Amino acid sequence: MLDLNTIVSLAKRRGFVFPGAEIYGGLAGTWDFGPLGAELAHNIKDLWWKHFVRAHEENYGLASSVLMPEAAWKVSGHVESFTDPLIECKKCKRRFRADELGKLHPPASGCPECGGALGEARPFQMMFKTNIGAVDSEENTVYLRPEIAQGMFVNFKNVLDSMHPTLPFGIAQIGKAFRNEIAPRDFLFRVREFDLMEFEYFIREEEWEEQFDRWRKEIWAWIEKLGIDKNLVHELEVPEGERAHYSERTIDFEFDFPFGKKELYGIAYRGDYDLKRHMEFSGIDLRYTDPVSGEKFLPHVIEPTFGLGRTILALLCSAYREDEMNGEKRAYLAFKPAVAPIKVAVFPLVSNKENIISKARKIYLELKTNNYQLSTIAWDDIGNIGKRYRRQDEIGTPWCVTVDYQTLEDGTATVRDRDTGKQERIKNTELDKYFLEKLS
Amino acid sequence: MLDLNTIVSLAKRRGFVFPGAEIYGGLAGTWDFGPLGAELAHNIKDLWWKHFVRAHEENYGLASSVLMPEAAWKVSGHVESFTDPLIECKKCKRRFRADELGKLHPPASGCPECGGALGEARPFQMMFKTNIGAVDSEENTVYLRPEIAQGMFVNFKNVLDSMHPTLPFGIAQIGKAFRNEIAPRDFLFRVREFDLMEFEYFIREEEWEEQFDRWRKEIWAWIEKLGIDKNLVHELEVPEGERAHYSERTIDFEFDFPFGKKELYGIAYRGDYDLKRHMEFSGIDLRYTDPVSGEKFLPHVIEPTFGLGRTILALLCSAYREDEMNGEKRAYLAFKPAVAPIKVAVFPLVSNKENIISKARKIYLELKTNNYQLSTIAWDDIGNIGKRYRRQDEIGTPWCVTVDYQTLEDGTATVRDRDTGKQERIKNTELDKYFLEKLS
Numbered sequence: 001m002l003d004l005n006t007i008v009s010l011a012k013r014r015g016f017v018f019p020g021a022e023i024y025g026g027l028a029g030t031w032d033f034g035p036l037g038a039e040l041a042h043n044i045k046d047l048w049w050k051h052f053v054r055a056h057e058e059n060y061g062l063a064s065s066v067l068m069p070e071a072a073w074k075v076s077g078h079v080e081s082f083t084d085p086l087i088e089c090k091k092c093k094r095r096f097r098a099d100e101l102g103k104l105h106p107p108a109s110g111c112p113e114c115g116g117a118l119g120e121a122r123p124f125q126m127m128f129k130t131n132i133g134a135v136d137s138e139e140n141t142v143y144l145r146p147e148i149a150q151g152m153f154v155n156f157k158n159v160l161d162s163m164h165p166t167l168p169f170g171i172a173q174i175g176k177a178f179r180n181e182i183a184p185r186d187f188l189f190r191v192r193e194f195d196l197m198e199f200e201y202f203i204r205e206e207e208w209e210e211q212f213d214r215w216r217k218e219i220w221a222w223i224e225k226l227g228i229d230k231n232l233v234h235e236l237e238v239p240e241g242e243r244a245h246y247s248e249r250t251i252d253f254e255f256d257f258p259f260g261k262k263e264l265y266g267i268a269y270r271g272d273y274d275l276k277r278h279m280e281f282s283g284i285d286l287r288y289t290d291p292v293s294g295e296k297f298l299p300h301v302i303e304p305t306f307g308l309g310r311t312i313l314a315l316l317c318s319a320y321r322e323d324e325m326n327g328e329k330r331a332y333l334a335f336k337p338a339v340a341p342i343k344v345a346v347f348p349l350v351s352n353k354e355n356i357i358s359k360a361r362k363i364y365l366e367l368k369t370n371n372y373q374l375s376t377i378a379w380d381d382i383g384n385i386g387k388r389y390r391r392q393d394e395i396g397t398p399w400c401v402t403v404d405y406q407t408l409e410d411g412t413a414t415v416r417d418r419d420t421g422k423q424e425r426i427k428n429t430e431l432d433k434y435f436l437e438k439l440s
Numbered sequence: 441m442l443d444l445n446t447i448v449s450l451a452k453r454r455g456f457v458f459p460g461a462e463i464y465g466g467l468a469g470t471w472d473f474g475p476l477g478a479e480l481a482h483n484i485k486d487l488w489w490k491h492f493v494r495a496h497e498e499n500y501g502l503a504s505s506v507l508m509p510e511a512a513w514k515v516s517g518h519v520e521s522f523t524d525p526l527i528e529c530k531k532c533k534r535r536f537r538a539d540e541l542g543k544l545h546p547p548a549s550g551c552p553e554c555g556g557a558l559g560e561a562r563p564f565q566m567m568f569k570t571n572i573g574a575v576d577s578e579e580n581t582v583y584l585r586p587e588i589a590q591g592m593f594v595n596f597k598n599v600l601d602s603m604h605p606t607l608p609f610g611i612a613q614i615g616k617a618f619r620n621e622i623a624p625r626d627f628l629f630r631v632r633e634f635d636l637m638e639f640e641y642f643i644r645e646e647e648w649e650e651q652f653d654r655w656r657k658e659i660w661a662w663i664e665k666l667g668i669d670k671n672l673v674h675e676l677e678v679p680e681g682e683r684a685h686y687s688e689r690t691i692d693f694e695f696d697f698p699f700g701k702k703e704l705y706g707i708a709y710r711g712d713y714d715l716k717r718h719m720e721f722s723g724i725d726l727r728y729t730d731p732v733s734g735e736k737f738l739p740h741v742i743e744p745t746f747g748l749g750r751t752i753l754a755l756l757c758s759a760y761r762e763d764e765m766n767g768e769k770r771a772y773l774a775f776k777p778a779v780a781p782i783k784v785a786v787f788p789l790v791s792n793k794e795n796i797i798s799k800a801r802k803i804y805l806e807l808k809t810n811n812y813q814l815s816t817i818a819w820d821d822i823g824n825i826g827k828r829y830r831r832q833d834e835i836g837t838p839w840c841v842t843v844d845y846q847t848l849e850d851g852t853a854t855v856r857d858r859d860t861g862k863q864e865r866i867k868n869t870e871l872d873k874y875f876l877e878k879l880s
Contacts, residue, residue, distance in 0.1 A: 020507070064460070065470040176506060182573070282463040368495075
């Protein structure tokens with residue numbers, strides 16, 4: 001069984017993920033993406049946008065604000081019920097999530113820290129609250145969004161008026177959300193600041209089952225495209241009692257994380273709950289007009305949701321491998337080329353021969369600048385070739401190009417495959433084409 | 441002179457920018473990007489990342505958290521001095537920025553709203569404050585970052601340790617920042633939530649003038665690449681008294697906005713101020729070790745900064761044109777193809793001939809799916825061709841393809857150029873290649 005610490009440690013050591021504000025002791029529940037993590041995140045967001053937005057002519061992008069007024073969160077139900085049950089120890093005053101505590105220690109048994117008696121559970125608001133404008137007053141209360149869906153519902157009419165879409169159509173966005181988790185944990189899994197990728201797909205009520213099934217399949221297609229091992233992903237049909245009251249069907253896509261089977265993605269049928277609430281409380285007509293019949297009605301909604309951090313964590317766990325190569329143990333990340341932060345690394349075989357170095361630099365710069373698809377090309381001339389291969393393996397680089405003495409004679413370089421370790425000689429002039437084909 | 445309202449109105453009507461939380465009366469200082477604005481923003485961020493990060497092998501990406509602990513903002517100086525001078529009217533209690541008020545009404549003359557007497561100016565903290573964790577206490581105070589630079593300084597050691605860069609090198613990121621502006625105004629110009637694109641370029645002290653000049657030129661190259669009219673951009677050498685105390689040189693790139701010449705971009709030489717402060721207060725050694733001499737020292741920093749919202753606003757203002765074509769007035773956005781949200785629109789000449797429609801659909805779907813560069817392809821079959829051209833002109837689509845009767849005979853379609861209105865016939869099978877070449 002993969003140990004989460006192996007992933008956390010690799011992620012930090014190799015520049016994927018750093019603890020937030022680490023030099024100040026860290027800020028629990030926040031993580032910063034380092035150079036490789038930022039590229040990985042960039043690739044995933046880009047692929048998601050292409051897969052779910054650009055590839056579907058009826059899907060429209062959006063980028064709504066993190067700050068939203070209290071009114072909107074009252075209507076959505078978050079002010080009242082986006083809470084966790086919180087229990088305080090009467091002695092040491094530490095606070096715990098009641099449901100988590102219940103699993104570890106029946107509340108009656110005393111506080112896990114000091115043995116003190118525990119108080120009653122009370123609801124704890126998980127939205128971060130702040131004030132906007134120069135006066136601190138209730139009127140000026142705003143919340144950092146704890147999810148990105150409401151920004152899409154609130155802009156529903158603006159999208160209707162500007163784009164004139166016909167049903168079915170989607171509104172999609174990628175953006176930050178914030179939750180004041182009482183107990184952030186499990187690395188990127190339960191955090192206080194995170195990116196979501198999500199869309200609201202607006203439909204006629206009668207087609208909800210068909211559309212639900214269509215997007216459920218598209219989620220599987222996405223998992224495959226990304227290269228997350230499908231055997232580690234399991235559908236969970238959320239039973240009625242555990243679904244939001246407005247949802248007639250919800251499926252969680254759970255992943256076998258090192259800390260257990262937990263939610264990776266989700267798809268929910270939300271009915272017309274959100275638009276109805278926003279129409280009622282804002283007083284703005286949010287109904288869609290059928291272009292043929294002229295009938296006005298509120299569309300229903302299918303909502304597929306994807307956490308970026310959880311995707312990265314699932315990818316790291318799914319791609320992590322240990323094996324033996326040439327008699328040495330190695331660890332590598334078997335990323336699909338499309339998501340790998342570095343696509344190709346270029347090495348001079350030796351670091352003290354000017355003609356080999358200059359030839360390798362030439363190849364490196366050509367690959368880097370010829371084609372933006374190939375812009376994440378790395379250079380490494382430190383240590384012996386074996387060590388350089390291991391370094392690239394560990395960050396998931398699919399191919400390494402080595403320029404050697406033969407290159408100077410016949411204009412070919414070796415291309416080594418990360419997973420098999422096999423090498424083939426490719427003409428320098430054909431490298432660009434070779435990788436473009438592999439990547440497409 | 442271009443009227444800002446023309447841009448605001450076009451932006452809303454055509455799906456570029458909507459007021460934040462509009463159905464709840466709006467939230468001043470927040471704007472949501474609609475479908476076309478989200479694509480435009482996506483294109484700009486992507487181009488910036490390629491231009492300033494991926495194209496430079498010594499530049500490293502990062503994505504740090506919005507939430508940062510108070511300690512970091514005390515060290516950076518923001519808790520003490522990231523303030524605006526605020527004046528309250530003693531009668532109506534409304535609050536104003538003292539410096540803005542000073543320009544309009546000498547403070548002695550009474551409040552502009554009610555004539556009441558004005559109080560003394562006092563500093564108003566512009567960072568949004570919130571609490572993290574289950575206990576509201578000073579210890580748990582966090583701020584939403586008002587800039588993205590500190591996240592890069594705080595991670596300086598993590599980047600050194602994981603990537604082993606050698607000087608000079610850069611750390612870059614794109615991300616949200618938040619400022620509680622007393623008086624947000626001028627559309628996307630002065631807002632409370634915005635995206636910044638920025639990098640810290642770490643250098644040896646002795647090369648600062650040369651590096652400053654290098655990146656100053658790269659900013660001009662970026663302006664040109666983006667297609668902002670260079671004649672509307674002016675360098676302002678910020679005089680000593682107005683620079684931050686640690687900066688020995690700062691240049692603002694000002695743009696001729698409809699509301700005046702105001703800062704679009706900036707480049708500052710920050711010395712070693714930030715790293716020195718963070719090292720002093722965190723107690724963590726942030727010095728760089730020269731790989732040859734072994735000497736340890738704090739690098740100096742050149743910082744180029746770019747606001748995404750201001751870039752979008754400058755682009756809209758710069759690209760907006762009105763002229764007459766075929767005897768009709770029209771408005772269009774002369775976007776460069778690389779930034780245009782829609783690259784190509786495909787039309788059937790008539791909307792009641794099945795064979796023309798199906799041919800046009802085929803061409804549309806091929807362009808859309810063949811190549812992801814061309815994925816933002818639009819379809820329009822509503823109204824007459826003239827109206828469709830005007831609609832695409834207004835959102836800056838560089839080319840429109842019309843499928844007509846001749847297409848059925850000889851397999852060519854017309855391609856119309858947005859700026860000149862000129863049309864040429866291109867073979868259907870060559871459209872993909874034609875646009876790829878135009879776009880590269």
